[in-house]
Amino acid sequence: MLPDLQSLVPSTRRRRTLAVYLVMSLGALGIYLAIRARGEGLSAPAASTTDAPIPGEHAGQLAHVLLALAVITALARLMGGFVNRFLRQPPVIGEILAGLMLGPSLLGSVWPEGYQFLLPSDVAPFLGVISKVGVVLFMFLVGLELDPRLLRGSAHSTIAVSHASIFVPFLMGAGLALWLYPVYATSAVSFTSFSLFLGVSLSVTAFPVLARILRDRRAQRTRLGATALACAAIDDVSAWTLLAIVAGIATAQLSGAAWTVLYVALYVLVMLFAVGPLLKRFFVEREQAREGPLSHSALATVFVSLLLSAVATEAIGIHALFGAFLLGAVLPHDGRLAEQIRAKLEDVVLVLFLPSFFVFTGMRTSIDLLGDSRDWLFCLAIIGVATLGKFGGSFVAARIAGMGWRHSAALGILMNTRGLMELIVLNLGLDLGVITPTVFTMMVFMALATTFMTTPLLDLLLGRRGFADSSEAPVAARQRGGVG
């Protein structure tokens, strides 16, 4: 829409057109003014209160939401690019840091007015819902990427390592609760909920971040890479199952918990044996037999199923995330449909939705809450126990299963990556009231620290590129910013 200078020089015909236009405009203006002169004398009925429109939102709220989204998206990209280029860290680290920077920890304490303007408290609920819808879509994509073949028929070592890498940190986390509970829990939460949650949150491995790190090193198809991915997948599924149980126990009162667990089990069975096969038979296969791009109806079918599955899990009493994840998992992870859904959703979710989740996490994280040295000692203890449990459990199990010590260590380091998944789990715990903001803040630091240490430790251990047993040609790394 750059003005064409030549077109501004009037030709005879242009001049005539211009004249017609002017006459019409002036004529219209004249007529309008005549109408207005008559109308000015009219009086309208007084405003009635029953006739008030449905409030869309307060004036300026939309502007605030849009502004917040703009700033969040921009800063998350900048920081993600920065840590990726200069610190060789996965972008998710930068995006979480961007969230902390925009939260009360930095912006809120350095420039409170700016914080209040950018993220006023009445905008927080909107940001919360947008970020949660984003995470629901993201978990669906994670489920969609899950390869069930990773979960079965794996090597003996994979099964040993994955079990050890869940049980050891889980028990160490539950044990840690003995010290944390009297100091940082609230009496509204039972020790059972608290300790189960702590155990689960220490045994999470970030499947997406792991996949991204392996992809960057072109190692996802090496034996070590495949083992790590399979272990992470098994860990994720197990951790989410445990978390569903914790959510059930935390939400329901004692006797209700059993029902919740029963409902969850029923729901999973229905999804696996009814919804999955039905979708496959009547939707996926038809859709994939059809030529051409993804139809709107197919996209709508996927959206609606995913939303309904999410609502169902919320209704049961666990979180919408589980339903979205499970729907993704029962859809075939390969094939044209999955590819097309990913092509439509992945980038928009990663660029536009997910950063608000990090910022929302950052807004709930406050360094102020770690007031004295005891708090910081506990925070360090959590980081230490998390690392020791995850790394140690995986390392020992891999050694027992017969892997070499370097690869066992590398596997342990990889499994210690927590990243985005940990933040999702933590927000869930905070929403459920199982952990307090103080514990939340400590755990966010743990998630950052364990994710941050992965790359340098791997560099130390294996060198910048090396996965020594890589027998296959390196696969071209995807040219993308990458899943968090």
Added chain:
Amino acid sequence: MLPDLQSLVPSTRRRRTLAVYLVMSLGALGIYLAIRARGEGLSAPAASTTDAPIPGEHAGQLAHVLLALAVITALARLMGGFVNRFLRQPPVIGEILAGLMLGPSLLGSVWPEGYQFLLPSDVAPFLGVISKVGVVLFMFLVGLELDPRLLRGSAHSTIAVSHASIFVPFLMGAGLALWLYPVYATSAVSFTSFSLFLGVSLSVTAFPVLARILRDRRAQRTRLGATALACAAIDDVSAWTLLAIVAGIATAQLSGAAWTVLYVALYVLVMLFAVGPLLKRFFVEREQAREGPLSHSALATVFVSLLLSAVATEAIGIHALFGAFLLGAVLPHDGRLAEQIRAKLEDVVLVLFLPSFFVFTGMRTSIDLLGDSRDWLFCLAIIGVATLGKFGGSFVAARIAGMGWRHSAALGILMNTRGLMELIVLNLGLDLGVITPTVFTMMVFMALATTFMTTPLLDLLLGRRGFADSSEAPVAARQRGGVG
């Protein structure tokens, strides 16, 4: 993830693995129970109020938002498909009907409890923000599709028709205000705002719906089709300019209006002569020179620019929609980047976001407000004046410009299509308080009626397929559900 029956039959190795797993699980359970037994005796500090987490949203709100989105998406698809297949109407008609069905007009009066459950009033603001973000993205896409070549160097007839098709309905709408203002306006709104708004809203043509109808008839490259598209584009730009002025006048008090108009003019100039060229030079050209798919950074750049432009127009005092539209308009509408952005955004916006806008519109439309026969007479009058002004103005101008009578009539019918754009304008008017819910309801019916009559009238006039002067080979209609 269908269970493989064979894998359930244990082999020796599987049995060993199972045994290891059982021992580990039971061991872990035992250890956990020991920890729990110790922990049960502990007591946690009482819940402190200062330690309360940032409220994400009320419990269940996310579930309600997700459920509403699921129902909305599903019903909009169903109705859109229904009217498209059985009534040969553009899907947007069905989507608006779905909105009315879910609103107080049908669901709310037939089954109030269901309505309250599906769309409780505390969910409305979230739906409002989501639908508005959706419309902002949609207007960006409309701007992106705008071909500036349509706006200049057009044939004489195009210019005449487009001017007439704005001025005539505008003046008739403003004239109609003389009768409507004393009955349906409120004293809080000046006659000037009211009459300008009525004029603008009668002169809107739905560029996207028009494009869709022409595409369905494979007529977008015929002379009649090209003229209609060019006129609609000019109409849209003019109507939005007028609307920005109306918004400025309605928001600001008398003297402030002049400033608003000045700011708007400045903003448009900055976008056209600074932001557009800069983006083109430093972003679009680089991005298009690069190989491979759209990068995350490029997508983020587009999002952030679009959001900031939207925020800027909100700050000026007109609506975020203008900023989004203008950013789309200053980006090159052809070329690889536009194609990639459309591929990423269009389907998601159309399927997931836009239906909530229709439902939100439907929720604000209430047949109850048209209580007596006078209201219905006024409603019919609006429909009549709208049709007469738009059809008559275009028809007469086309005849004067030398087009044949059948094509002149066809052009008039096409220009009378209002569809989605009208709804956007109406919601804006309701948000600004320029029109009351009663006038809003009448105008929604007008938008539906004028859009609905387009296809049958064209069929009557030209036959089911015919654009008689089609000299070019029909272009394959795009295999998609279509822009509303």
